[in-house]
Amino acid sequence: xxxxxxxxKGLLRAVPDFPIPGILFQDIFPIFKDPVATQTLVNHIANxxxxxxxxxxxxxxxxxxxxxxxxxxxxxGIAFQPVRKAGKLPPPTHKVTYSxxxxxxxxxxxxxxxxxxxxxxxxxxxxxxxGSAKGAGxxxxxxxxxxxxxxxxxxxxxxxxISKLDAPAYSVFNFDD
Numbered sequence: 001x002x003x004x005x006x007x008x009k010g011l012l013r014a015v016p017d018f019p020i021p022g023i024l025f026q027d028i029f030p031i032f033k034d035p036v037a038t039q040t041l042v043n044h045i046a047n048x049x050x051x052x053x054x055x056x057x058x059x060x061x062x063x064x065x066x067x068x069x070x071x072x073x074x075x076x077g078i079a080f081q082p083v084r085k086a087g088k089l090p091p092p093t094h095k096v097t098y099s100x101x102x103x104x105x106x107x108x109x110x111x112x113x114x115x116x117x118x119x120x121x122x123x124x125x126x127x128x129x130x131g132s133a134k135g136a137g138x139x140x141x142x143x144x145x146x147x148x149x150x151x152x153x154x155x156x157x158x159x160x161x162i163s164k165l166d167a168p169a170y171s172v173f174n175f176d177d
Contacts, residue, residue: 001118009173011037026062026154028104028125042068045151046075048170049121052148056118057081061136081113083136094142098135109139116144125152127171130161137166
């Protein structure tokens with residue numbers, strides 16, 4: 001059983017002024033209340049990744065990239081590697097600081113999380129200004145891997161975050177802002 005992607009998009013919840021005033025937060029958690037919607041979304045992403053050729057690792061960003069990344073990786077029979085906020089992974093790690101709409105933050109990845117020459121898909125829930133996704137791509141480069149594509153559940157097109165990325169991007173759902 002599956003569900004139409006437009007119906008899944010209808011499950012998203014916009015939350016104004018979160019986490020700070022002026023930000024319209026796109027809440028993906030209502031999707032997880034519906035197992036058919038969740039499975040449909042996971043299968044859609046897995047099928048998209050299959051079309052990219054040989055992928056060795058899915059890198060999921062802290063924290064909502066963790067929700068679907070391991071599931072998709074398991075379906076595809078490939079590795080999953082988390083990118084975490086600084087201080088959350090045991091050493092040794094690579095670290096990068098990146099810019100957000102409302103400040104800056106730091107990410108880390110295990111130094112052996114992506115091996116030199118491996119093909120990577122970076123997965124996250126949303127791209128806005130592109131800072132966190134770019135940071136994850138920089139970490140993949142530090143490991144010696146190659147980002148083949150960035151995949152997002154939601155793209156806020158008006159913020160043009162895709163333009164900061166070093167590889168093509170695919171977004172399941174698009175919003176103008």
